[in-house]
Amino acid sequence: MLEYKYDTQLLIDGVDLNEDIINEFFANNFKGDCLLAVGDSELIKIHYHTNEPWRVLEYCASLGEIYDIVIEDMERQSKGLKG
Template sequence: MLEYKFDTQLLIEGHDLSEDAINEYITNNIEGDCLLAVGDDELIKIHFHTNTPWKVLEYCASLGDIHDVVIENMDRQANGLQG
């Protein structure tokens, strides 16, 4: 069994976005691993493994418009099922 069940991916579109600030907030406030926060000041791609994907969505939505949201259950995928 995986420590963190959900692969959470999304895009944030906004103004004055900061990869470093987003990375720091998620690292310090949401339990998980494999965090990637990459982009520029108007568009950031997030990839994060966590058991609480709704916390990631809530935080990211506070920064701008979120879209292309994908949350996959990696336990199911490991068992050959659709995530």
């Protein structure tokens, strides 16, 4: 069994986005691993493993428009099922 079940990926389109602030917020407020928050002040790509993807979506939506949202169940994938 995986510690963090959901692979959560999305893009944030916004203004004055800051990778460091986003990384710090994730570290202080979410349980998960494999965080990738990269981009520039207008577009950030997020990749994160968590058990609460809805919290990630809620926070990211507070920063700007979110799109290309993918949430995959890695536990199902490891069993050969669709995620």
